[in-house]
Amino acid sequence: MAGPETHPNLMASAGIPTRLPDDPAVDALIERGRADFYAVVREYPASSLCWAILAEGSLMTGTEAADIAAYAYARTGYHRGLDALRRAGWKGSGPIPWDHEPNQGFLRCLWALTLASERIGDVDEADRCAQFLRDSSEEAYQELSQDDLRREHADGE
Numbered sequence: 001m002a003g004p005e006t007h008p009n010l011m012a013s014a015g016i017p018t019r020l021p022d023d024p025a026v027d028a029l030i031e032r033g034r035a036d037f038y039a040v041v042r043e044y045p046a047s048s049l050c051w052a053i054l055a056e057g058s059l060m061t062g063t064e065a066a067d068i069a070a071y072a073y074a075r076t077g078y079h080r081g082l083d084a085l086r087r088a089g090w091k092g093s094g095p096i097p098w099d100h101e102p103n104q105g106f107l108r109c110l111w112a113l114t115l116a117s118e119r120i121g122d123v124d125e126a127d128r129c130a131q132f133l134r135d136s137s138e139e140a141y142q143e144l145s146q147d148d149l150r151r152e153h154a155d156g157e
């Protein structure tokens with residue numbers, strides 16, 4: 001997986017940061033809770049956050065089948081997020097701020113896709129996704145990679 005940024009992305013700092021609109025799945029998840037999670041996913045299949053939650057849950061399972069499921073969930077959320085970003089005016093590069101909460105579902109999917117790609121042996125894709133995350137939001141990369149390290153420490157790895 002990509003370590004320190006290998007090259008500065010001059011396009012990432014150029015232009016206006018893209019901020020996605022509020023995700024209605026967030027309110028539904030808060031209102032309805034864990035017991036109704038899958039119904040919320042069915043109602044809001046465009047929600048990258050829902051796909052990120054599914055991918056992250058699969059990654060925590062740690063089995064080969066779960067890693068493959070995580071890859072599929074993360075890729076779905078990633079593509080739904082790309083669609084949303086384009087609708088919000090994103091042109092394929094530029095900042096996607098982590099501190100704007102509606103962006104976090106997409107950025108979490110991108111990180112989950114990085115991890116899942118690495119686990120299934122697709123190192124080129126893992127490196128590409130890690131670099132894309134860093135180019136989009138170095139803050140997201142730092143936050144998510146630190147969370148991952150904290151989880152590994154808690155699990156005794």
